[in-house]
Amino acid sequence: xxxxxxxxxxxxxxxxxxxxxxxxxxxxxxxxxxxxxxxxxxxxxxxxxxxxxxxxxxxxxxxxxxxxxxxxxxxxxxxxxxxxxxxxxxxxxxxxxxxxxxxxxxxxxxxxxxxxxxxxxxxxxxxxxxxxxxxxxxxxxxxxxx
Numbered sequence: 001x002x003x004x005x006x007x008x009x010x011x012x013x014x015x016x017x018x019x020x021x022x023x024x025x026x027x028x029x030x031x032x033x034x035x036x037x038x039x040x041x042x043x044x045x046x047x048x049x050x051x052x053x054x055x056x057x058x059x060x061x062x063x064x065x066x067x068x069x070x071x072x073x074x075x076x077x078x079x080x081x082x083x084x085x086x087x088x089x090x091x092x093x094x095x096x097x098x099x100x101x102x103x104x105x106x107x108x109x110x111x112x113x114x115x116x117x118x119x120x121x122x123x124x125x126x127x128x129x130x131x132x133x134x135x136x137x138x139x140x141x142x143x144x145x146x
């Protein structure tokens with residue numbers, strides 16, 4: 001059975017990966033990507049548009065399904081070779097998290113709802129996955145096999 005994950009990165013980085021068909025997490029570390037398996041659903045949350053900015057974006061910015069294969073290294077230039085996984089990205093609308101805070105299991109009733117997002121990658125339950133898929137206007141079948 002597929003698992004469901006939230007990854008965290010700036011919207012600028014997510015958009016770059018989405019356009020090229022891959023994902024990266026935790027500044028290119030391999031270990032977190034090894035927890036994710038082909039067929040798993042991945043949702044990106046972006047606290048900001050640009051890394052280091054405080055623009056208050058706080059939105060889900062991409063959703064997709066992890067493709068077959070293992071993590072591999074890409075070349076970003078300057079000696080930076082982050083680990084990646086290939087993803088089939090679904091058509092979806094970027095969606096603010098705030099209207100969903102009291103509906104999502106991982107944020108409901110938590111004043112410090114952003115704490116878990118600091119880990120860069122964490123598993124979510126099927127309820128939260130379906131709720132975010134619907135909010136983003138994506139089709140579950142196009143995202144992951146539940």
